[in-house]
């Protein structure tokens with residue numbers, strides 16, 4: 001079960017191409033200037049079975065997937081179930097937005113388990129002083145676009161190189 005604010009189909013702003021975006025309820029980061037403070041309270045979301053989310057994602061043959069919020073890394077077990085099922089049943093790529101930093105996520109077993117199914121991570125808290133509207137798929141310049149699988153393999157952060165199909 002996951003607490004979800006919304007599932008939006010065919011978004012084009014949360015990663016390359018058309019994507020199904022799953023917006024998690026709940027975020028502990030409380031970044032000043034957050035674009036979506038209504039998402040902070042996990043109790044304001046709707047409880048949805050992970051199987052239902054997977055079904056909805058797989059019903060769209062072409063769209064890739066983005067986990068956003070709120071913060072999906074605040075509910076890592078449920079998102080891991082969703083990501084694992086998507087990867088087992090499709091070739092879809094998964095992007096994940098989080099206020100946590102990659103270096104901290106890999107130290108937390110539940111969050112590290114979710115990372116193992118993620119293709120691209122957009123990490124770090126939003127910082128209003130570093131806001132830059134020209135940045136690709138992120139709000140402030142401290143946030144990084146990370147190639148997760150390459151980073152896990154090399155045991156250091158590898159920046160994602162833009163690819164319209166990932």
Ligand code: SF4
Pocket residue numbers: 027028029030031034035036037039069070071098099124125126
């Ligand atoms: S991590 Fe994202 S949702 Fe959470 S407070 Fe920061 S900007 Fe808002």
